[in-house]
Amino acid sequence: MKIQLIQISFKKFYLLLMSLFLVNVTLTPISSKAQSPTQTSNIEENQPFAGVKLRVGITGEAPAVILPQDTSNQNKRLTGISIDIWDELATSLNLDYELIYNDSVTQTLKKLANQEIDIAIGGITVTEKNIRRFDFTQPVHEDKISVLVPLQSPTLWTIIKPFFGWAFLSSIILIGLCLFVVGNLLWLAEHNKNSEQFPKHYLKGVREGVWCALTTFSTVGYGDRYPVTNFGRFVAGSWMLISLVAVTTLTAGIATTLALAFSAQTYRNLQSPSDLKGVRLVTISGSKAVEWGQYYQGRIVEVDSLSEGIRKLESNQVDGVLYSRLALEYYLYQNPQLPYGVVDFDIGTQNYSIALTQDNPLTEKLNEQIVSIDMQLRFQEFKETWFKSQLNN
Numbered sequence: 001m002k003i004q005l006i007q008i009s010f011k012k013f014y015l016l017l018m019s020l021f022l023v024n025v026t027l028t029p030i031s032s033k034a035q036s037p038t039q040t041s042n043i044e045e046n047q048p049f050a051g052v053k054l055r056v057g058i059t060g061e062a063p064a065v066i067l068p069q070d071t072s073n074q075n076k077r078l079t080g081i082s083i084d085i086w087d088e089l090a091t092s093l094n095l096d097y098e099l100i101y102n103d104s105v106t107q108t109l110k111k112l113a114n115q116e117i118d119i120a121i122g123g124i125t126v127t128e129k130n131i132r133r134f135d136f137t138q139p140v141h142e143d144k145i146s147v148l149v150p151l152q153s154p155t156l157w158t159i160i161k162p163f164f165g166w167a168f169l170s171s172i173i174l175i176g177l178c179l180f181v182v183g184n185l186l187w188l189a190e191h192n193k194n195s196e197q198f199p200k201h202y203l204k205g206v207r208e209g210v211w212c213a214l215t216t217f218s219t220v221g222y223g224d225r226y227p228v229t230n231f232g233r234f235v236a237g238s239w240m241l242i243s244l245v246a247v248t249t250l251t252a253g254i255a256t257t258l259a260l261a262f263s264a265q266t267y268r269n270l271q272s273p274s275d276l277k278g279v280r281l282v283t284i285s286g287s288k289a290v291e292w293g294q295y296y297q298g299r300i301v302e303v304d305s306l307s308e309g310i311r312k313l314e315s316n317q318v319d320g321v322l323y324s325r326l327a328l329e330y331y332l333y334q335n336p337q338l339p340y341g342v343v344d345f346d347i348g349t350q351n352y353s354i355a356l357t358q359d360n361p362l363t364e365k366l367n368e369q370i371v372s373i374d375m376q377l378r379f380q381e382f383k384e385t386w387f388k389s390q391l392n393n
Helices: 004-026 028-047 081-091 103-111 158-163 164-192 202-218 230-262 288-295 306-314 325-334 362-374 375-392
Strands: 053-059 096-101 119-122 141-150 280-284 297-304 320-324 340-342 348-352
Touching: 004 164, 053 081, 053 103, 081 119, 081 362, 081 375, 103 325, 141 288, 141 306, 141 325, 164 202, 164 230, 202 230, 230 375, 280 288, 280 306, 288 297, 288 320, 297 306, 306 320, 306 325, 306 362, 325 340, 362 375
Parallel strands: 053 096, 053 119, 280 297, 280 320
Antiparallel strands: 141 320, 141 340, 141 348
16 A cells, blocks of 8 residues: 555656656747747848948049038038939838948948948949959949040141041042043044044143043033044043042042031041050049050050049140040030040940948848849939039039
8 A cells, every 4th residue: 555655656756847847948948049040040131231330432423423512521411323322222221321432442442342341332343353352233324434535626737637638538549540541541532533632642632631531520511622433422421420420429528528627626636446546544543444445555544533634634644534424524514614525436334333342241132122223224314313403503
């Protein structure tokens, strides 16, 4: 009997211990520790910079980045297309940030490399050197690269220079050769039966033959010299038909040459990208324009800002400024009185992107937003807005 009671008591004691153990296991924080990493991971995946104030370095030329007239507290008063683009992206991702202005692209990227800033926006282009050091988003906009050059008033040489061009000289030489050949044919056909108009003496006869060909070519046709033989008339008739085409072509060429020679419009030295070879060109250090200028064998001088490049152009240290067509045209909008103009051709393109530190988790999120917003279209809207505001001012 006692043994049975002891067994029952032991079973109750064992069950009590097991119950206490299970309760203890259930109430321990082990299960919460197992869930915390998953919850934190979801937060970091959706908002990798939640609660963090991003340091956004910004650099570039107007209208991408426009400095305030009053330079005090300029970080809070910066405006421009790049800032509008970034503000839209940051708002969509609920990012908190502060803008840190830098004078040059080189300085901005140096700070990004040293992790003094988290992101770089503005005049940032993807180059072979930079792509190895940073993460880049998809392009937020694309722009052409062109050249700003001085506009020169016509000089005596620029007036007469078109007349020494091969196009004009070759036309004159070709017409002279045709007149000589036709004059000889008329003389050969006419000097025996029509020696009064085309003398048998070669020099005198050919002279009259060339004169007849010239009057026919010019459509004047004095009638003082004309062929009477069948072959002579065939030569003259063929020459008349040829002259109709030749006169039209020559007249157009001469008209173009005269327009170039005596036009009051400004004269530009650069007519195509191939003309950049050996030309002294200043451009912004760290931009894609440097690579394009070197490709066309220009003598490249690198500076930190567009204003510095303009000063070199004004002092005749360089022949032109090689940079973004948008920035160059906007500069002319702001300074219409300056004797400069952007050439009619482009030498390449450069894509502006957002640069981030390597393996930055925000890169993918920004790319998703850039695609969803259709940033190229938004850029066009921003550009038109800024140009209109400049005109209204």
